[in-house]
Amino acid sequence: MLTEKEILEIANKYVNLIEKESKIEMIIVPYRTLEKPYGFIYSYTSKKLFETKDDRYAIAGNAPFLIEKETGNIIVFGTANVREYYIEEYEAGRWPK
Template identity: 80%
Template sequence: MLTKNEIEKIGQEYINEIQKRTGIEMIIVSYRTIEKPYGFIYSYTSKKLFETKDDRYAVAGNAPFLIEKETGNI
């Protein structure tokens, strides 16, 4: 079983890959993270939307993602 820190690192690496593909700076919205017995569910958004609350910076199609505690699979 992975530690919470290991899982958070996997989540950040996943967000970094999305940033590379899109060219949009992304952040994990930590207060929306949900812990379940089987894993963590993370929400993310563009950094500009998070900072400004301006819907012009919303990212279409971004959905929360799950990281399994046992395997680290997303």
């Protein structure tokens, strides 16, 4: 089982990859992190939006993602529904499809 620190390192590496591809500085939103028995769920956004709250800096497609405690696997949720929908689907064994 991975530690919380190891999981956060995986999450930061994942967000850094997205940042490099998009050329937009990103940040994990700390107050949106959710711990579950099976892993941690993270949300991220552009650093400028986080700092300024100015919608001009909003980004599209920044789906929340889960890092599983047992494996370190990254499970990307969607953006069409609220985060809770994807959590329920994952817990029911229906996500990812």
